[in-house]
Amino acid sequence: MGSLTCRLRFFLSFFSWDHSRWLDKARMAAAFSAGLMIVACGGLSAKQQSAADEALKALRKIEAATQVGVSYQQYGQLVIDAKAQVNEATAILPEGELKKELETATDAYSDAGRVWSAAIARELFPGDEVSKYLKSKYNIEVARPISDGHEREQRSAILNVIWAIGRLHLEKASSLVKL
DSSP: OHHHHHHHHHHHTTSOOOTTTHHHHHHHHHHHHHHHHHHHTTOOOHHHHHHHHHHHHHHHHHHHHHHHOOOHHHHHHHHHHHHHHHHHHHHHSOSSHHHHHHHHHHHHHHHHHHHHHHHHTTOOOTTSHHHHHHHHHHOOOOOSOTTSSOHHHHHHHHHHHHHHHHHHHHHHHHHHHHO
């Protein structure tokens, strides 16, 4: 909000305070500041709002599926659908927190799919590429090979952490659209 005040003061500094034109200048300043507030407060056009709503709807489908149980094949299709919706939305959304949260939620759900795929292929081992990625991005350590008889428990634990992170970003994006 501080930058808005600075921009408004800067704008107003160009006006001389001639009393005969004061009312017109005040109206122009009010219109200008209202426009800045819409931009500063994240006002979206109808097209942007619709695209954001569709992206959130697709991400919520993934979230619901993770809560009730979903097969790997179903999950993969949900992620593909959500990624397409988020790509459409982020192409027209302005740079900012909403765009970042949509992308981060999508990344988390995509990362979970990557982990699930590696676990199914029994390619999730301590020190491998996926494990290093999990450690660097989510601080998750693969403590033992996924193929040592504890596949389901370890896979579920890792997926639940990543899904929880995706859920947090989804909730944040949802709250930004409601503003």
